[in-house]
Amino acid sequence: MALEITDANFEETVLKSDKPVLVDFWAAWCGPCRMVGPVIEEISKEYDGKAVIGKLDVDANQEYAAKFGVRNIPTVLMFQNGEVVGRQVGVAAKNVYAEAIDKLL
Numbered sequence: 001m002a003l004e005i006t007d008a009n010f011e012e013t014v015l016k017s018d019k020p021v022l023v024d025f026w027a028a029w030c031g032p033c034r035m036v037g038p039v040i041e042e043i044s045k046e047y048d049g050k051a052v053i054g055k056l057d058v059d060a061n062q063e064y065a066a067k068f069g070v071r072n073i074p075t076v077l078m079f080q081n082g083e084v085v086g087r088q089v090g091v092a093a094k095n096v097y098a099e100a101i102d103k104l105l
């Protein structure tokens with residue numbers, strides 16, 4: 001299951017991770033976000049132990065959404081060594097997210 005990422009645990013979970021990290025910035029009221037959610041859950045199972053997969057609710061956690069310029073949701077950011085190395089805005093197919101992770105493994 002995808003980790004719940006918050007402003008409180010973002011630095012530890014995402015920025016200090018020694019593995020690639022995928023963060024889905026979403027909100028409960030966002031229709032396209034609900035389409036991406038199940039895909040992110042599937043990816044979290046497939047990459048368990050290889051990458052960190054998480055979801056950040058932008059309504060409850062605005063600090064890092066603002067810091068990384070997330071203006072539209074869903075936005076999925078890829079991090080490696082604390083740096084943003086990829087960005088996907090809007091709904092994308094599962095293979096788009098999988099390929100982004102594979103490039104970093």
